Amino acid sequence: MNQTYGIAGVSAVVLATVLVGALGLRISRTTSDFYVASRSVPPRLNAFAVSGEYLSAASFLGVAGLVLAQGADMLWFPIGYTAGFLVLLAFVAAPLRRSGAYTLPDFAEARLESRAVRRIASVLVVGVGWLYLLPQLRGAGLTLRLLTGAPGWFGGLVVAAVVTVAVAAGGMRSITFVQAFQYWLKLTALLVPAVFLLIAWRADRAPAPAWDERPVFQRSTQVGTDRPLTLTVHEPVRVKVTGTVDGRPLDGGPLTLGAGTHRVGPGTTLSFPPGAPVPLPDDGGPGTAPSGWAQPLSAGREQHGLYATYGLILATFLGTMGLPHVVVRFYTNPDGRAARRTTVIVLGLLGAFYLLIPLYGVLGRLYAPDLLLTGDTDAAVLVLPQRLIGGVGGDLLGALVAGGACAAFLSTVSGLTMSVAGVLAQDVLPTLGIRH
Incomplete structure (x- = not known):
């Protein structure tokens, strides 16, 4: 990916986030403004904001990477994510709003009339918020590393700094506008490249893939490793190696990797010819096995696969x-009815977004199978524009996708920071005797 275009795309998103957040700052004046936007956000705007913060790094990058690596079974993740809002619609949205609470622990105490429950809920909110923050920061680090070569911690630091400023300055008023804007940015960042990727795929006239076989390199591909890898080769493959394989140093010379396992040293570059099967790490996973990618609950997956699938659906739901x-x-929201309307709109918005994600996983299987080798499958969405289109067009689309990924990190981290900050201020610090 062209670093200049990518950095410009991410910088534009950060700048837009700050400017849109400033709109909320101008009208955020009271405690109610800061924590709940004075309970005056209309259903449509709130639905955009909910969708913006819910579609996180896991949705934007992770699901496509899971489909690329593990196959059709991974589509249960977006299905469960979206269907979970049916539970919110039926049982949660209206009671939450009618409670008049500011935070989840406040709501829990009102419903169960227990201070102990409030304390437990406070711990859970802070714990869930922190655990959910970690993949967002990792995704930010991955994106900035691909764009600039910066260390992995740098992307997380940038996101944390921008979000802290936005939340501290304008609270819920600011992040409502930011998250609504970022939903449409993320949808555009997936939809526009997807159209061009489909056109390029059709123009490529590549032979129909055998989805139930191991992936192959469609084109000559160079794969660089920055850490040691142990690869499993099922049929001999001819490669050119710069680095070390099985302790043998090579300087661009040819080598035949025979069936079995091979140890690749760090800093090694492998060049594969078109049609070569992709050697996979030892932990390649069930989706990389023959007859394991395109068929749900296929042979070779873990035992009791049906129960595992039901468990996944229930957990996400x-x-x-x-x-x-x-x-x-x-x-x-102004009232319980508006909260229900918000949830209905969110179902449609999430459905439109998740229709695009599997496409990136499928195309990644075709044109970025080297990500299976390196383990960077989360990067499939980011690298596909350059792989299929290339040139300035690929760079521009790649910058758009990188901007969408940045929006995913910023919007979700904003929501998490706001929710955790509210619990700390309203529930944790008062119990410690700290005034705020």
């Missing part, structure tokens, strides 16, 4: 109502 940065947004 019910887990949505336990995400503090999602449920806190229903406090911003």
